[in-house]
Amino acid sequence: MTDLSSIFGEAGPLSVAIPGFRPRAQQLEMAQCVARTIAENGVLVAEAGTGTGKTFAYLVPALLSGAKIIVSTGTKTLQDQLFLRDLPTVRDALKLPVSTALLKGRANYVCHYHLDRAQVDGRFASREEVAHVRTIARFARQTSSGDKSECVAVPEDSAAWSAVTSTRDNCLGQDCPHYKACFVLSARRAAMDADVVVVNHHLFFADVMLRDDGVGELLPACNAVIFDEAHQLPETASLFFGESVSTSQLIELARDTRDEALTAAKDFAPLPEAARAMEKAARDLRLAFREDSARLTIAQAEQSPDFRKALDGLGERLDALRLSIESQAERSEGLANCARRTQGLSACLALWREPEAGELVRWIEVFSQSCAMNATPLEIAGIFARQMQGHPRAWIFTSATLAVGHDFGHYCGELGLGRAATGLWGSPFDYGVQALLYAPQGMPDPNSLGYNEAVSDAAYPVIRAAGGRAFVLCTSLRAMRRVHELLAERYSRDGFESPLLLQGEGSRSELLERFRLLGNATLVASQSFWEGVDVPGEALSVVVIDKLPFAPPDDPVLAARIEHMRRAGRNPFMEYQLPRAVISMKQGAGRLIRSETDRGVLMICDPRLISRQYGKRVWRSLPPMRRTRERNEAVAFFQGVTGTVAFDG
Structure with missing residues (x-):
């Protein structure tokens, strides 16, 4: 095995080839674990804090192994960064004849x-x-x-x-x-020939499901799979291991069928008529819901007097279309394809017409112009574990946020990673000097009517002391809009000239670019900005978090999983809800310190961080910043005052 210490050392090829590269003990240790895992076809779950250099820590041993590697990312942004910047940098530094491919959906x-x-x-x-x-x-x-x-x-x-x-x-x-x-x-052939293929999680799981359906393997057979941003996997896997049919899919099928019938079956009038009838039935199903946006359990959907009638009507119209199109399928490739789609969607819709769904949670997501009927597994551990079986290969899961404290049990349990080795490497940043965690005193109950006002009042002095340069991250869109409104009133009244941005006023990339360029802005945002956002430097010096990020308990999938765990005699709050909130909180907190020169205040407004016993688990999972409950100390941080009193909770 290659001596990784020389590669990551001060005189090694990475130091020579990469300006600003500095040896880090955490990076070397993680690289050695990755190398061992690949050599042994093992399973590794690795948390590496911000600044560890985890990308190079897995790329270097992966490229040196000579194995065929798939690297899967949670976002297209990281996918492009890996393929266009990081992979070529490591390959050129090590002078390895490694071929690479970028594969998208x-x-x-x-x-x-x-x-x-x-x-x-x-x-x-x-x-x-x-x-x-x-x-x-x-x-x-x-x-x-x-x-x-x-x-x-x-x-x-x-x-x-x-x-x-x-x-x-x-x-x-x-x-x-x-x-x-x-x-x-052509892209798939290039991936088959490449030594390293970069994909994203959605594409990876789409291939897993395609292979299950016997359609053929999209991704090439490989020796090792590396998941970066692996904290997203449980959610992504749940989507792909379930079933879904949307009114948009059905309407598109109806239109494609009519178009194909015009060219290949002009003499068969019943076919376009059946397509039109099915399209109307799909629209009627959407009209059964008055909400513009909602996630509903099947019991909640049944409260709509029109739902069951619309669903049965859609099923009948889809069956009629299936029979009609099957009679004409041999007349063109397009009609044959429409017939296959009709059969698949009909089978999926049948799940919703049965009284029971077994181990699946049935729920509906309502959008402004459409709705989707979803069936999500209660648990994915067994399904994912089966997908890992078969051809021996290494599996590596890495992210800055996988553990709760030092415990990986929640993550490994969700994905069925019973035999995984684990490793946790903290950030090399000096959080005690660079950052302050501020938990304000006197905050009301997070469910009280005036809570958003209290958040705005508590956050404003700190944001003003920082000259703007703040993210205010809310756990709901309603809270986000209200806090933005309150801050706008306060900024205007006091003449505080920090441009105030709101999530939704542009795309995420546009808002981020504006935030960086302005240099003194305040961005009020929700879920979209909790992770995958990198603003190093003085432009971001305050991160305010309004509440502990527990998923809403009325979410259909969460509610069903909670009930499932209770029936099994388990504690869903401690085993499922709290660990997920901790990981989300670590993601939000991770927006603040992105480099060794960054400084800033992390402000968590939720009093449960201090008042509840479980708050200590969140507290202990956060980076080792200095901590205070005094507003004056948070304000003084931006005046260069040191010596803040530590608060241990």
Whole structure:
């Protein structure tokens, strides 16, 4: 095995090739664990604090192993950073002849078949969308990858993209006339040939499910899988190990069926009629709910007098469409594909027409224009453990937030990682000097009516002392909007000139860019900014968190899992709700100190951090900052005053 200490040492290839590289004991220790895990086809769960350099800690031993590696990330941002920056940096520093590939989901690649259809008979809402399709057509003739991120002339959110890309449902596969020129297949072939493939968690699990369905393996067989941002895996896996059918899918199926019938079955009028009837039934199901946005249990859905009638009507119309389209499926590849989609969606919808769903939680998510019927497993540990069996390979799970204190039991239990080795490497940052944790005194109960006002009043003096430069992270959208409103009134009244930004006023990337450029802004945000956000330097010097981030107990999946655990004689709060809140809190707190020169105050307003016994578990899981309950000490932090009294809770 290669001597990793020389590679990560002061005179090693990383120090020579990378400006500013500094040896870190934590990084070397983690790299040695990763190397051992790959060599032994083991399982490693590794928490590495901010600044540890965990990316290099797994990339170096992975590349040196000579094994075929899949690296999966939670976000496309990290996926691109790994492929475009980190992988080439390590490969070049080590002078290794390693080939790499970036593999995305099919919605990221232009589809020749759907592009042709969009140009011939596409229906678009504006001339701008028509122009976008023409631009994409020119791009498709010139590109070798078909990756839409390279077509910068068309905005990523243009409606044209959905018309010219494929989905798993509407891809014709080998029946497609453009099969040999398919950009998706080309990307997959490149991945098959590469030594290291970078994907994201959604794509990884999509492949697992595709392989289960016997459609074929999307991702190449590999010797090691490395999950970065692994704290997101339980949530992502739950989505993919369940079932879902949305009214949007059904409406798209109806439209595709009508389009195919116009070209391949003009003489069979019952088919487009059946498609129109099913589309109307799908819209009627959405209209059964008055809410614009909601997550409902099946019992809550049944309270709508129109729900069961609409669901049964949709099932009948979908069955009628299935029979009609099956009679015509042999007339074209497109109709055959629509028939397969109809059969799959019909089987999925049948789950909702049964009185019992076994180990699945049935729930509905209502959106402004559609709704989705979901069936999510109560537990995924057994399913995920089975997916890890088979071909011997190493499995590595890493993130800055996996443990509760020093305990990985919650995370390993959720994913069924019974035989995993674990490692925890703290941040090299000097939190005692760089940061202060402030838990204000006199805060009311978080469920009281005036709590948002108390948060605003407590946070304002600290934000003002910092000259803005703050994130205010709320646990609900309602609280976010109210705290923003209160701060806006206070800023205006006092003439405090810190630009006040609100989540939703632009995309996340746009808001972050504005926040960085302004240098003295206050951003009030919710879940979207709790993780995966990096603002090093003075632009972010205060992070305010309004409440301990417990998931809402009326969430359909959470409520069902709590009841399931209670029936088994377990304590759902201590085993499930609290560990998840701790990990979320660590993510939110991690926004503050991003480099060895950052300084700032982390302010947690929730009095339960101090008053409740379980608050100590949250307290002890946070970075080892100096701690105070005195407002004057938090304000003085920005005046360069030191010697804050420690608070041990």
